[in-house]
Amino acid sequence: MEITGFITLVIAAALLFYIVGIYNRLVSLKNRNENAFAQIEVQLKRRHDLIPNLVETARGYLKHERETLDAVTSARNSAINDLKTAASNPSSASAIDNLGRAESTLTDALGRFSAVMEAYPDLKANHNMMALTEELGSTENKVAFARQAFNDCVTSYNIYKQHFPPVLLAAFFGHRADGRLLEFADTEVIQTAPRIEF
Secondary structure (H helix, E strand, O other), rough: HHHHHHHHHHHHHHHHHHHHHHHHHHHHHHHHHHHHHHHHHHHHHHHHHHHHHHHHHOOOOOOOHHHHHHHHHHHHHHHHHHHHHHHHOOOHHHHHHHHHHHHHHHHHHHHHHHHHHHHOHHHHHOOHHHHHHHHHHHHHHHHHHHHHHHHHHOOOOOOOOOOOHHOOOOOOOOOOOOOOOOOOHHHHHHOOOOOOOO
């Protein structure tokens, strides 16, 4: 009887440690996911902070292009709001989807802005504009890398939650919804950073 009780105790302890290991792995993957989103947030904030300087520098040259400048500003403001919402809950699928759409709209607006500026050689030669566009290009690359790292973390988290036996325990431990990948509508623009040359 003592050996049977001992074996039962060992099996119960092993099972408990195994379940604790699953819980700890889920928490670790979720925290990596949130940290990866924080890195995207840093880069997107940097991008959003550059845009007003870019618009102000161009404003004097683009007096007849007010609609383009307003579109960039409006898209930036929308992206900032959606970033704040997503940052408050990076596991919200709708918040991540809205952020992706807002950033896609901003990228499109910046592309139109770049196309308009091609017609203004004095603006392209402006030292401040060259520095800002170089910084914006660098930031676009950092956004792309941070987005890829985030999507990798989300994928790892989702895969682990869908494996057996974690799939049986994930919801019980509060890991119900699968993480959502951050996708921009125009992925080609993100994969090759927007080129704004002056």
